Amino acid sequence: MLFGADFQSKVKVQEEMAKVGKSLLQPKTPYSKTVRKSFPSKNKFVKNVRKESLNYESPLRWTEITDDPTVLQAIRGFKIPFHQNPIQVSIPRGKFFNKQETLQMNLAVDSLLSKGAITLCTHSPGEFISSVFLVPKSSGGYRFIINLSFLNRFITCDHFKMEDFRSARSLMTKGCFMGSLDLQDAYFLIPVHHDFRKILRSEWNAVLYEFTCLCFGLNIAPRIFTKIMRAAITVLRGYGYENSIDLDDSFIIGRCYHQCNENIVFTQNFFESLGLTINYSKSITTPTQSITYLGFLFDSLTISLSIPVKKQEKVTQIVLAVLRSDTITIRKLAMVIGTLVSCCPAVPYGMLYTKRLEYQKNVALSSSGDCFDALVTLSEEFRRDLHCFRHDATSEDARGGMNIEQIRLRAGWSASSSVFARFYNRPLSNSSEFAQTVFQV
Numbered sequence: 001m002l003f004g005a006d007f008q009s010k011v012k013v014q015e016e017m018a019k020v021g022k023s024l025l026q027p028k029t030p031y032s033k034t035v036r037k038s039f040p041s042k043n044k045f046v047k048n049v050r051k052e053s054l055n056y057e058s059p060l061r062w063t064e065i066t067d068d069p070t071v072l073q074a075i076r077g078f079k080i081p082f083h084q085n086p087i088q089v090s091i092p093r094g095k096f097f098n099k100q101e102t103l104q105m106n107l108a109v110d111s112l113l114s115k116g117a118i119t120l121c122t123h124s125p126g127e128f129i130s131s132v133f134l135v136p137k138s139s140g141g142y143r144f145i146i147n148l149s150f151l152n153r154f155i156t157c158d159h160f161k162m163e164d165f166r167s168a169r170s171l172m173t174k175g176c177f178m179g180s181l182d183l184q185d186a187y188f189l190i191p192v193h194h195d196f197r198k199i200l201r202s203e204w205n206a207v208l209y210e211f212t213c214l215c216f217g218l219n220i221a222p223r224i225f226t227k228i229m230r231a232a233i234t235v236l237r238g239y240g241y242e243n244s245i246d247l248d249d250s251f252i253i254g255r256c257y258h259q260c261n262e263n264i265v266f267t268q269n270f271f272e273s274l275g276l277t278i279n280y281s282k283s284i285t286t287p288t289q290s291i292t293y294l295g296f297l298f299d300s301l302t303i304s305l306s307i308p309v310k311k312q313e314k315v316t317q318i319v320l321a322v323l324r325s326d327t328i329t330i331r332k333l334a335m336v337i338g339t340l341v342s343c344c345p346a347v348p349y350g351m352l353y354t355k356r357l358e359y360q361k362n363v364a365l366s367s368s369g370d371c372f373d374a375l376v377t378l379s380e381e382f383r384r385d386l387h388c389f390r391h392d393a394t395s396e397d398a399r400g401g402m403n404i405e406q407i408r409l410r411a412g413w414s415a416s417s418s419v420f421a422r423f424y425n426r427p428l429s430n431s432s433e434f435a436q437t438v439f440q441v
Contacts, residue, residue, distance in 0.1 A: 062274060066231040074224050077193035078214065086154040086199055092131045092147070094203070104134055108144040109204055117188045118209045121201065128199035129208075130217075139282065145216050146202050152219040160223045165294045165345060167244040168251040169305055176300045177260035177287035179252040181268060184279035186248035187214035187221055190228065222247060232274060236267060243267060251293050260287035296346055307346045312394045315343060319390045323383060331372040333361050343393055353389040356381055 062075050073079065097105060112118040128151055134142040172178070183189075191213050192200065200211035200218075214221045229245050236243050241263045244251040252267055254260025264285055271278060284291055289300045297306045307315070318339055322328060328336075337357050344350035360382060368374035 062231070065235050065274075068227070068231060070224075071228050071231050074190055074228055077191050078196070078224060079193045080196045080199070080218075080220065081156045082154050083156045084154055086128050086151055088128050088150075091129045091203075092150075094131045095133050101134065104142045105132075105144075105204065108134065108142055109209070112144055112209075115185060115188060117185070117213055117215070118211055121198070121208050121210045123208065124198055126198060127201055129201045129203060132202045132204060143216060146200065146211070148200075148215075148217040148219070151199060155218075155220055157220045157223060160226060162222070162226055163244050163246050165296055165305070167246075168253075168293055168298065171242050171244060171251070171253050172298060172300055172303060173255065174300065174303055175289065177254050177257050177289055178284075178291045178293075178298060178300065179260055179264045179287055180284045180291060180293055181250045181252065181264070181271065182279045182282040183248035183250075183271070184277045186225060186276075187216065189276060190214045190225060232271070236270065239266070241266065246294055249294065254287065257287050295342060305346050307343055307393055311343065315339065315393050316390060319386050322378070323386060325378070327375040327377050329372065330361060330364050330368065330374055330376055333357070333364075333376055334372070337361060340389055347389065347393045350389065350392065353385045353392075356385050 062072060066072070109118070130151060131147045133145055133147060135145055137143050192211060197210045197212060200215060202209055214225065225247060229247075233243055233245050233250075242253045243263070244253075250267065252260065252263050254263050264287065268278060268285070291298050292308050295308070295311060297308050298304075299306065318336055322332075322336055337354055340350070340354050340357070344354065347353075360376065360379065364374065364376040365372070
C-alpha cells in the first residue's frame with residue numbers, strides 16, 4: 001500500500017490524540033458541576049456579548065444576548081401552548097369572603113390595576129373565567145391568585161429543571177462573601193399575547209378583569225420565566241460571575257468582599273438594562289458571610305446550612321398547636337407536613353420523621369374518600385416524630401447548621417462506630433445496620 005498497512009490505525013490514534021488535546025485546552029468554568037448541569041455554560045442560543053459593549057444608559061435589548069425563539073416570543077407577548085382548545089361549561093362559583101378578606105381583596109385588585117397587571121374587559125366568545133382567592137405573603141399582606149386548576153388541564157407544560165438551595169450551596173466556599181437580588185413583580189414583566197388574555201379572566205364585585213401578563217396559578221409560568229432568566233444568567237456566567245437564580249431570587253457570590261461587590265453591582269446594572277425591576281427592600285446588596293436565601297441561613301465561615309430563627313419559631317408554634325389536640329383535619333395535617341418538609345434540607349434525618357406522617361395522611365385520606373376535612377387521630381408514633389423533628393430543628397446544634405461532615409458522622413460512615421442517631425435508642429454498629437434502620441422506618 002502507498003502509506004503502509006498500518007495507515008488507518010495511525011490516523012485513528014492521531015484523531016484520539018487531537019480529541020484529548022482539545023479537552024485539555026478547554027478553560028475551567030468558575031462554578032461547580034452541579035450548576036453547570038442545570039444551566040449549561042454553552043447555550044446555542046446565547047450570543048457572545050462583549051462586556052465593554054454593554055451600555056447601561058439605554059436599555060439592552062434581549063435580542064442582543066439571545067437568539068432563543070421561545071424567550072424572544074415571550075418577551076414580545078407570551079402565547080400559551082394548548083394541546084386542545086379550552087372549553088368551559090359553566091363559570092365556577094367564587095369563594096365566600098368575610099369582611100376583612102373582602103377589604104384585602106379590594107386592595108389587591110386596586111394594586112394590580114395600578115401596576116397594569118389586570119385591566120377591565122367585556123365578555124367575548126371563547127373567554128375562560130376562573131375564581132380568585134388570596135394567600136398571605138411572607139413579607140406581609142396578601143397575594144391575589146387566580147384559580148387556573150381547570151384551565152391548566154388544557155396547557156402543555158413540559159418537564160424542566162430549576163435551581164434551588166443545592167445550587168447555591170455548591171457555590172459556597174470557606175470564607176466567601178454573598179449577596180442577593182430580588183426581582184419585584186417578576187411575572188408581571190412578561191406580557192401575555194392579546195389573543196390569549198381572554199382566557200385569564202376573573203370576576204370580582206360583578207366586574208370582569210383579565211390579566212395582561214403572567215400570573216400566579218398558571219402552571220407554565222415558572223417554566224417560561226426560568227427559561228427567560230436562564231439566558232441572562234448564562235451571559236453573566238460567561239463573564240466569570242458565580243450566580244444562581246431561583247425564579248425571581250438570585251444568589252450572588254464572590255471569593256472575597258471586592259469580587260462579591262463587583263458581582264452585585266454588575267448583575268444589578270445588567271438586570272435593569274434588560275428591563276427587570278429590583279426590589280431593593282428584599283435584596284442584600286452589601287457582601288456578607290451569612291445570608292438568608294430561599295428560607296435557609298447560609299454561613300460561609302462554617303460552610304453550613306441552617307434554619308433561621310423566625311422559621312424555627314414558626315415550626316415550634318405549629319408543632320405545639322398540633323400536639324395540644326387529639327385529632328386534626330387531614331388538610332391541617334398536610335399543611336404541617338409541608339412546613340416540616342420545607343425545613344428538611346437543614347434538619348439531619350428530617351425526611352425520616354415526615355415519612356410516617358405522610359403515610360398516616362395517605363391512609364386517612366384513602367379511608368375518608370379523599371375528604372380533606374375529615375379528622376385523623378394522632379398516634380403515639382405520630383407525636384414522637386413531631387417531638388423529634390422539633391428538637392432537631394430548634395436545638396442549639398441545629399443553629400450551628402448542618403454540613404457534609406456532620407451528615408457523615410451522624411450516619412455512622414466515619415472513623416467512629418458508636419454514633420447515636422436521634423431516631424434510634426442505641427448506637428449503630430455499622431453502616432448496614434444504619435441502612436436497615438432507615439428502610440424499616
